[in-house]
Amino acid sequence: MRLDKYLKVARIIKRRTVANEACDAGRVIVNGKAARASYDVKVGDVIEIAFGARTVKAEVISVAEAVKKDDAATLYKIIN
Secondary structure, rough: EHHHHHHHHHHOOOOHHHHHHHHHHHOEEEEOOEEOOOOOOOOOEEEEEEOOOEEEEEOOOOOOOOOHHHHHHHEEEEEO
């Protein structure tokens, strides 16, 4: 699954276009490297996202095309 779509499905970022812009701006890092929106997300990847002064680090636990709002948090684990 594409990185921008994963961020939207997992509800880390609310809209896919915003996720796409964050990737283009270099604010999304996967496994220590800046990632493009087209990056193919795999289980075990570590995603870092810079939200202003705050950085969120999450590990991908599973990848699913669609999940309910309540189950979205099961797709990743926050690391700090």
